[in-house]
Amino acid sequence: MFKRGNRMLKQRNNAQSIRMPVITAFCIVICVLVWVLYRESGEKSDSFSGVIKENLNSFSSSVKLDPTVEFRNGTDLIWQIPDSPKAVLFLAHGCNGKAANFWDRSPKCLNCVGLPEERLIVLSALARRFAVLAVSSAGRCWSMEDERLIVKDIIEWWVVKQKLQSLPLVALGASSGGYFVSVLATDLRFSSITIMIAEGLFDRMDIPKSYPPTLFVHMPKDKTRRLKIERYLTLLKGEGIDVAEVKCVEFALSPNLLADRIPGLDLATSVKLYSLFQEKGFIDTKGFMRNDGRAIQWKPALKERDVVLLDKSIADHIQEEMNLAFAYHEMTSLQSEKIFNWFETHMS
The missing domain is CATH 1.20.5 (Single alpha-helices involved in coiled-coils or other helix-helix interfaces)
Structure with a gap:
């Protein structure tokens, strides 16, 4: 037993x-x-303060948008030079963009738009004493061949005209502008570049040993682009080029976010918009966007609820912030500190 x-x-x-x-x-x-x-x-951030570092009060009163507009080689160029500049930044917009998106409308630039993310990038640059030059593409998107020599000529002409040729030259391009910058970097000697929400065209070009250090700022929710960037990070490293990436995650909207980030949008309207987005199910219970702002019928919802935007053009600003919160494909200023740290650590 x-x-x-x-x-x-x-x-x-x-x-x-x-x-x-x-x-x-x-x-x-x-x-x-x-x-x-x-x-x-896709990663999410519930912490508003941990993701949104810049707002309208992030810059000293001495940093103001004060552009100069010129026309050369059939295109617009807009620029601003701070006191004692230490570098030159070339900005390339995405499809449907233009140089005027980077500065607020003013008597000096009646066609300027001042989209929230673009203007904050310029303010960050000026605060770090970067001279800023933006050029408009000839068409809806950048032409990777036809416009390379035109823009190269504009940048070289402008740098000499402003007597800035002794300063490091850097570039930032978003989406179509990111592809364009990746190619332009074979024509101009940049100290470093930032390619935003784009993977570049590295599979279509010869990569010289002198290719500049490259920072990829992207949104991992875009899986196809993320995988290409992972491949190009390995490719560029194999060529002995210094590379890094910054991942941008989605974050929750709040009642005051739009007012904080969009000049001219008051807090009361921001709160109304947030409530409307909740009511219509555009955001979840935590405030996260359920879809990209481009895919949401939020403008008809405004009319339905009689929410009036005093400035109709501000709708594009609102959509940009919605796109940014969804974090799939949008210009972003939230990583400006890392971007300009990258530029500054690669100046020669």
Whole structure:
């Protein structure tokens, strides 16, 4: 009887000893799956203060947008030079963009738009004593061949005209502008470049050993682009080029966010818009966008609820911030500190 009981006890212990590793392995698999799903769905930030570092009061009163507008080689160029500049920044907009998006409308620039992210990038540049030059593409998007020589000529002419040729030259391009900058970097000697929400055209060109250090600022929710950037990071590293990436995650809207980030939009309207987005299900219970702002029928909803925008052009500003919060494909100033740190650490 004792032997039988002892044998049953051993069998039970053996079963338990087998079961525990199985349970442990199962738990590990579940954890890995949860991590993968979390990663694939795109990281989120519940912390408003942890993601939004800049607002309208982030810059000293001495930093103001004061552009000069010129026309050369069939296109617009807009620029601003701070006191004692230490570098020159060339900005390339995305499709449907223009140089005028980077500065507020003013008597000096009646066609300027001042989109929230673009203007904050310029303010960040000026605060760091970067002279800023933006050029408009000839068409809806940049032409990778026809406009290269035109823009190269404009930049070189302007730098000499402003007597800035002794300063480091850097570039930032977003979307179509990012592709354009990736190619332009083979024609001009940039100290470093930033390619935003674009992977560049590195599979279509010869990469010289002198190619500048390259920072990719992207939104991992765009899986196709993320995978290409991962491949190009490896490719450029293999060529001995200094590269890095900055990942931009989605964040929750708040009742005051639009008022904080868009000049001319008052807090009362911002609160109304947030409530409307909640009511229509455009955002979830935590304030995260359910879809890209371009895909949401929020403008008809404004008319339906009789929410009046005193400045109709501000709708584009609102949509840009919605796109940014969704974090799939949009110009972003939220990573300006990392971008300008990258530029400054690669100046020669």
